Amino acid sequence: MARTRTNILICGGTGCIASDSEKVQKNLELIVKARGYGDEVKVIKTGCFGFCEQGPIVKIEPDDVFYVRVGPKDAREIVDEHIVKGRIVDRLLYREPEKGKIDKQENIPFYKKQLRIALRNCGLINPEDIYEYIALGGYEALGKALTQMSRDEVIDEIKKSGLRGRGGGGFPTGVKWEITKKQVSDKKFIICNADEGDPGAFMDRSILEGDPHNVLEAMAIGAYAIGANKGIIYIRAEYPLAISRLNTAIKQARELGLLGTGIFGSDFNFDIQIKYGAGAFVCGEETALINSCEGKRGEPNYRPPYPAEEGFWGYPTNVNNVETFANIAPIIIKGSQWFSSIGTEKSKGTKVFALAGKINNVGLVEVPMGTTLREIIFDIGGGIQGGKKFKAVQTGGPSGGVLIEEQLDTPIDYESLTEKGSMMGSGGMIVMDENDNMVKIAKFYLEFTMDESCGRCTPCRIGTKRMYELLCKITDKKGTLNDIDALKQLGSMVKGSSLCGLGQTAPNPIISTMKYFWEEYLGFIQDNEHLSEEGKYKYGH
């Protein structure tokens, strides 16, 4: 067998494919072959590198040279110059605004402050090849759990690690597993929640696209711990690439006996099935998700009973988010002590954020808990686009709130963000600059939650609609001070009386923008002229 001297890694995430990375890959393969290097140079499609702003990304290993914004026509130069002659193609290197060009990935500021646990294999391996995952220690954790650990030991390890739900709830994962394990039932289920509904967030998608086995392995470990034999991945139908990679991964795992009967020679049987969502934000709520898995309307149920007691078809069911699962295998291998040494007192480990909006480096970042917003937005994110002034950042998507300049030095954890009137959420982080009107941002989010309200409970169904109408009235400059008061009251009412998380958090964007940008609400009311220019979006940017 010929030994490969050089690997050309090319990003095959949704973002990069949208800018033609598949054509780049094809051209690279053709030219490498034409030059006679087919045996020693391999072109590998990987998952998301995270640096979406600069995509498509091509990385040459072992030289560790990082090319950005590579087009199909650049393939020839990369092969002829870099691969054949060993000369770096200068013009395709990443350019840092102040420091100039940077050739190695490790030197790029975007990557420097990151610590990748959940994303450890994204952009490193070919997600469609199980052997690459195994080569980097994949399925070792499952083997260890099945052959050396009892079910209680697995749960204990996860509990001690301090891992909390990454979907936004922040409930301790080990405790959730323990509750499900304690239920007596002949059947139990484990479900992976991949219904990533927050518009502008793409953490789960990138993990599933870039490292699907990571999630399968963790689901098997969780199933072993709680005593389930069947797993379900509930994924949005809008993620065709993630679905196809998951299907490939499940097939490969079955072929190698890593899913199926008697896994690792134990008496543990486990298999995974994929269920598709159909575009409903509320299905991220676990009881709604379970209803949707059963083929019904995705409306939430009253809790209790919790899914751990009565879930899928009435059996005890454990639901965890994709990113939560992505942390399991490293905890089993490296131990809970290692994991709990990272992060803050109450929030351990790392968190993945999808950084987007008016920021220079749009992309996916993973940082230790306790990193400040300033570090994420300015050091990693490269600051605000076009040298504009930072105004606010929305975390937690439509359920979260805005944070302002004075709060940028808050170390991120579940508690600190909630305390400041926002929330961790699933990890969407939208940055806004001085040109954004915050009332309109609140209106945008309310339109979303109003649309997505399932209609089951009255406060949310009617409350979100009325709040949206009031916001429209205000932004149309027909509002009065009474309307602002009504909006405020309605907000706290909907928050306090809705059935599920969607309604309980829907008023957050209004409440937090009112808190910090009160004068912008007033601006629509007292002074008709003042905001007319700024309030109107000009075509283009």
Added chain:
Amino acid sequence: MTKPAEISVTAPISDNLPKEKFNELSKFIDQMETTDGALIETLHKAQNLFGYLPRDVQLYIARKLGIPGAEVFGVVSFYSYFTTKPRGKHTISVCMGTACFVRGADAIVEYFKEKLSVESNEITEDGLFTLKDVRCIGACGLAPVVMVDDKVYGRVKVEDIDGIINTYSEMKVGKNENKNN
């Protein structure tokens, strides 16, 4: 999005839906291990086949699965992915995720509406385009994003829109077979 009024109980069943597609759908349902909880999967399959979910298809599924038609319609109307209206030859999806919104997607979608004289989720008079606003297609680095069928246009400006529309209108009359991007 979908109003119950669109489905009439008394209207005759139209026969302009291809029989082969019903047969394929029937085969798909027959080879399932269990039809318990399989309604959403079946609807996905049906929408793939027919392009949309007209009343007759919904009723067919209801009978085949042995559940009330109302239950099928309840699920169809709940999920935004399912549509009861036929689609145009090309689907223009304007991303209205937050990342695209703060980079000006609202102006883009307004211009499309004006240009094509349709609202969201409507089909143009000539049947060529369906305009949709979608929630995040996941290419936030390229915001604002417009997708025509499977082709993604990134960092779209309002000035680019005429060009995009023309590319596809001209394809119809055969003036220009090549997509220019």
